[in-house]
Amino acid sequence: MRERAGIRAEAARLKALFEVAGARSVEAPVLVPAEALLDLYGEDIRARAYTTSDTLRGEQMLRPDFTVPVVQMHMEHGAEPARYTYAGEVFRRQEDDAGRANEYIQVGYEVFERDNPAAADAEVFALIQSVLNGLPLRAATGDIGLLTAAVSGLRTTDRRKAALMRHIWRPRRFRALIDRYSGRAGMPPTRAALLADPDPMVGAAPVIGQRSPDEIEARIAALREDAAAAPISEGEVALMDALLSVRETVPYALEQLRDLAVDMAAIAPAVERLKARAGAMAARGVDVERLDFEASYGRTQMEYYDGFVFGFHAEGRPDLPPVATGGRYDALTRVLGQGSEIPAVGGVVRPGLMLTLREGRE
Amino acid sequence: MSVKLGVPSKGRLMEKSFDWFGARGVKLARSGSDREYAGAVEGIDGVELVLLSASEIPRELAAGRIHLGVTGTDLVREKLGGWERQVEELAPLGFGQADLVIAVPGFWVDVDTLDDLDAAAAAFRARHGFRMRIATKYHRLVREFLREQGVADYQLVDSQGATEGTVKNETAEAIADITSSGDTLRANHLKILSDGLILKSQATLFRSRGSNCSQEDRVVMAELMARLELD
Numbered sequence: 001m002r003e004r005a006g007i008r009a010e011a012a013r014l015k016a017l018f019e020v021a022g023a024r025s026v027e028a029p030v031l032v033p034a035e036a037l038l039d040l041y042g043e044d045i046r047a048r049a050y051t052t053s054d055t056l057r058g059e060q061m062l063r064p065d066f067t068v069p070v071v072q073m074h075m076e077h078g079a080e081p082a083r084y085t086y087a088g089e090v091f092r093r094q095e096d097d098a099g100r101a102n103e104y105i106q107v108g109y110e111v112f113e114r115d116n117p118a119a120a121d122a123e124v125f126a127l128i129q130s131v132l133n134g135l136p137l138r139a140a141t142g143d144i145g146l147l148t149a150a151v152s153g154l155r156t157t158d159r160r161k162a163a164l165m166r167h168i169w170r171p172r173r174f175r176a177l178i179d180r181y182s183g184r185a186g187m188p189p190t191r192a193a194l195l196a197d198p199d200p201m202v203g204a205a206p207v208i209g210q211r212s213p214d215e216i217e218a219r220i221a222a223l224r225e226d227a228a229a230a231p232i233s234e235g236e237v238a239l240m241d242a243l244l245s246v247r248e249t250v251p252y253a254l255e256q257l258r259d260l261a262v263d264m265a266a267i268a269p270a271v272e273r274l275k276a277r278a279g280a281m282a283a284r285g286v287d288v289e290r291l292d293f294e295a296s297y298g299r300t301q302m303e304y305y306d307g308f309v310f311g312f313h314a315e316g317r318p319d320l321p322p323v324a325t326g327g328r329y330d331a332l333t334r335v336l337g338q339g340s341e342i343p344a345v346g347g348v349v350r351p352g353l354m355l356t357l358r359e360g361r362e
Numbered sequence: 363m364s365v366k367l368g369v370p371s372k373g374r375l376m377e378k379s380f381d382w383f384g385a386r387g388v389k390l391a392r393s394g395s396d397r398e399y400a401g402a403v404e405g406i407d408g409v410e411l412v413l414l415s416a417s418e419i420p421r422e423l424a425a426g427r428i429h430l431g432v433t434g435t436d437l438v439r440e441k442l443g444g445w446e447r448q449v450e451e452l453a454p455l456g457f458g459q460a461d462l463v464i465a466v467p468g469f470w471v472d473v474d475t476l477d478d479l480d481a482a483a484a485a486f487r488a489r490h491g492f493r494m495r496i497a498t499k500y501h502r503l504v505r506e507f508l509r510e511q512g513v514a515d516y517q518l519v520d521s522q523g524a525t526e527g528t529v530k531n532e533t534a535e536a537i538a539d540i541t542s543s544g545d546t547l548r549a550n551h552l553k554i555l556s557d558g559l560i561l562k563s564q565a566t567l568f569r570s571r572g573s574n575c576s577q578e579d580r581v582v583m584a585e586l587m588a589r590l591e592l593d
Contacts, residue, residue, distance in 0.1 A: 042493065042514050043505055095443035095502070166484060166514065173512025176477065190474040190556060205468025205551045209529040211486055211494075219472045219485060 142297025153266020
């Protein structure tokens with residue numbers, strides 16, 4: 001393992017840079033109540049975070065990142081707008097790859113601001129890019145907001161849209177749902193039999209457990225309604241596929257997306273936001289002409305991001321995790337804020353990996 | 363030093379393991395009284411029998427404290443991260459067959475597939491305010507399976523025994539457990555999801571990748587492998 005003092009010094013240097021950029025330095029607890037994380041991420045978080053417990057506070061997790069504690073802190077007593085920075089260890093459970101660190105230092109920069117999201121996105125990206133300057137990294141960007149806009153614009157039932165939205169971050173289930181709603185995949189025979197049965201609850205096994213018969217009847221009614229709904233058209237599925245496969249530099253991606261928006265009007269505002277963001281980035285000196293954009297980027301790794309997403313990856317080192325990642329997480333503040341919300345965007349860098357790459361250069 | 367062979371310390375698994383080795387000319391037996399967990403090996407020199415709980419054998423193999431061990435593939439996969447790097451599967455032994463499956467109440471006529479389970483879980487969470495509970499002791503295997511299949515809005519609750527009773531007792535809505543015939547599931551008014559098979563398990567002979575072998579042990583191991591027709 002790299003010498004900790006060196007990584008700490010690098011972390012302190014980065015944090016000082018973030019403070020110069022206007023952020024207030026904040027601390028966060030190492031132990032986070034498990035319930036908040038489980039509610040947000042579901043059971044999968046257990047594969048990524050270490051869980052511990054005592055008889056007084058119940059289950060706690062060693063913080064897998066700072067986002068949740070920083071958002072909670074801000075929602076409780078933060079002034080607006082606010083910029084925060086922090087540096088400290090995060091803990092990631094590793095069950096398959098012993099070569100990956102289970103404890104490392106992250107330095108972060110988070111912006112909570114209502115006005116001009118394009119400018120805030122650009123500010124975070126440009127700042128993170130500037131502190132990484134000189135390292136052999138490739139930046140990737142994406143925008144989950146395009147995908148959610150496309151789903152909400154589908155000409156189909158609200159129930160189907162809600163199911164697709166719920167699985168934006170699970171591409172495999174998302175694809176299976178699209179296939180079924182469009183009729184590409186047939187109905188499972190057991191479901192066909194269920195729907196053909198006028199009274200499927202007759203003769204069923206005894207009622208046990210907390211899921212009640214009326215919940216089952218409600219779902220059967222929903223399935224019947226779904227079976228009667230028109231399939232999502234081939235044309236719409238083709239547009240969705242085309243959207244998901246956009247992978248270009250920002251100017252060409254914008255061109256392709258504008259073409260798609262002609263037939264997919266729902267994404268037009270999201271495309272405009274992307275254009276505004278590109279403009280704001282260029283104004284901050286980011287070379288957007290050569291910046292990569294992938295419409296599918298961030299779908300599998302970054303569950304709570306719901307708008308702009310980005311990552312910096314070490315070139316020629318696919319074995320290394322990204323050196324920096326970030327994005328917009330408005331929905332997270334909505335969930336944690338219990339009624340209140342504030343648009344938020346942020347990013348983190350890993351000083352340990354930066355030192356590793358810098359040494360590799362020398 | 364000697365080659366240490368870990369075998370389940372009681373019950374049918376022990377007897378069947380003894381039979382399997384016996385049929386290949388390696389006679390295993392519990393020595394001393396019935397209550398003493400010490401073993402004897404006849405028919406080959408330099409092999410030591412270690413009687414252990416089947417659930418501890420994966421850990422002992424990973425630590426290299428035993429060279430060989432008989433246990434279920436379910437336990438190895440649940441307990442050892444990156445199991446293939448820690449142990450090598452030498453031979454399935456043809457007994458102790460069991461399937462790790464997801465089962466739900468039989469009267470859930472609307473739930474037959476994981477797709478149904480996922481949709482039911484979303485509706486359940488909206489109605490009850492908590493994530494649908496699945497009782498199991500195979501936390502890692504079940505979580506990995508459900509993540510791969512894209513099922514959300516569930517939680518795993520720990521159940522180390524009598525898991526089939528948890529739904530009736532209202533401590534879970536569904537279960538993930540080992541079954542061989544399915545009789546216990548049916549008796550508890552549960553049904554297996556049609557695509558809910560997580561793993562087919564059986565008693566298997568494993569070799570540790572992390573144990574140290576002296577030159578002498580290597581010779582014994584080669585001889586044992588020849589005897590078991592695994593060379």
